[in-house]
Amino acid sequence: MAYVKIKFGKALWVTEADSLAMYSIGYLLTDDVGYEGGQRRIDWIVDNRCKRGCSNATFMEKYNGNIIVGDLFTDDPCEAALSVPTPVMIDLLEQWDVICKANPEAMTIYYEDERFRIEIHKKEQ
Secondary structure, X not given: OEEEEEEOOOOOEEEEEOOHHHHHHHHHHHHHXXXXXXXXXXXXXXXXXXXXXXXXXXXXXXXXXXXXXXXXXXXXXXXXXXXXXXXHHHHHHHHHHHHHHHOOOEEEEEEEOOEEEEEEEOOOO
């Protein structure tokens, strides 16, 4: 099962992933979306004027009902890209904003059968 692990703190960072494509998802969230920035990406997704955009670390492209997320700095863009159904990407971004407000210690995002599943690791009190 594809996964990416993300740590939360003053900064966000990807700690591990099973593939370059899942690193791209992690970098999208940590480097480009940041804390509670998911809604801005959702607004871009539903806006039909732009088909492709990029930020600090990743690009997003709308293609045939999917959102393709890839790493801007990889040697092999195809290997580091993941195509996700548009509603699934919107759901991930909505969940991201909620999770950021909860201030977890870490999270693991799993991707299987065109669905994301998020496991939150809370800070110990």
